[in-house]
Amino acid sequence: MDALTTIVQRAELLKKTRQFFDERGVLEVETPLLYPSFSTDPYLTPFVSDYCEFGEKRQMLYLQSSPENCMKRLISLTEQSIFQICKAFRNGEQGRLHNPEFSLLEWYRLGYSYKQLSDEVATLLNQFLVFKKKIKINYCELFEQYFNLDPLTSSRQKIYQVFSQHALSEPPDNANKQQCLDLLLDEIIRKNYSETETLLFIFDYPAWQPQMAMLHPENPKLVQRFECYIGGIELANGYQELTDAIEQKKRFEQDSLQRQSLGFEPIPVDEAYLKSLEKSFPMCAGVALGLDRLLMLIERKKTIQEIMLFSHERL
């Protein structure tokens, strides 16, 4: 790998990204990497650290998995559209598309619907890549089209059988319905949408893992969420931000219970974030985009290690 080329390409990517938001009046912000709370997602593992004074541990702090909470606190305070380019950390995640420390571009647009925001994601990506096909499709439509399956109402057994019916990689026999659907979606994308010239947006995910997204007012079984895929790579995840503090608190509690049942360490609830939702929170949509993966696509590389000079296994 030519180190200088990679550095130059990344610098160019950052420069063009800042220019893009500057032209649109979106403010750049910086929020803490160390924070006393962490995502409640049961499947994320944090890097944990301690704030010490004179050798004594005073406070447990987590390296952020995403700047979401702090950025939304800023929105509650300032009511401005903002963006950030920062590092995010996910312990234990390493692979062709994963490095435990990675770069995120995250931004929030006041007054935008999540669909409008997805259009802006496409506009940004057009600065860097050329697309021959642009596809927008709903999550449920994908399953209908490729497996003749309704992911919301089909039984776990029916979903499990799809793997053998279509000669797909055999799933773990204790995979639950959600996990089977996650694997099937991965198969749909890697088998049918793997060209780098294809820009794919999937909308309206099932509400089982709502994260911090708003439910669909017409159909609460779905969330107002989208994901963006290019070349079979998941590049961005965005949604209509949940503004209901009570609903958010309920979700935090459900996640905590799930973490406990899976045997993971409990995470202190982000009370400061809940307070900011209680005060007031404007209607907005937000999205997180993997900058390293975008660089992979720009440089036509197949692994994240090829565009990271200090990837984890090289440290």
Next chain:
Amino acid sequence: MGSYSTNEFKGGLKFLMNGDPCSIIENEFVKPGKGQAFNRVKYRNLKTGRVIEKTFKSGEKVEAADISEAEMQYLYSDGDVWHFMDPKSFEQYQADSAAMDEAVQWVKGQEMCTVTIWNGMPILVSPPHFVDLEVTDTDPGLRGDTSSGGNKPATLETGAVVQVPLFINIGEILRVNTESGEYVSRAKS
């Protein structure tokens, strides 16, 4: 014998699946839908030879297999069984036709082969990448016919049949690529 966790998975790792010895070909860390992470693994069942794709939950464990590979010298065959000797220990091993598989057509004697051993039994034999074998039967080559194009079948001393250029004659020693089964060149005698 112990176990491996998915984070130890890599190409060539030998493990047991339903009692059969298997070897990992490819391993991909996959984290779809922001939920449970998985390892999608392509592996070869060394007993049946079949290649299988299976997805494991990240963190799952598999049983390690008591499998090792050794360079052994091929001695001879008595039709049912092929005899090998480990040059370090002078121990002899017998491989059956399932373990020999394609290797039967490339070995004539004395070659060093890579033998995969499971529980003390050879289950897979890989011949050397290139072997030099004599042509025992082929249509006569026209003298001077070194022009491009045109191949003909030639039978080698082991019984293997390969496509060779038209100028090759009976009695010539050829170098063959055992992985592709293709003629490479005349061997330097």
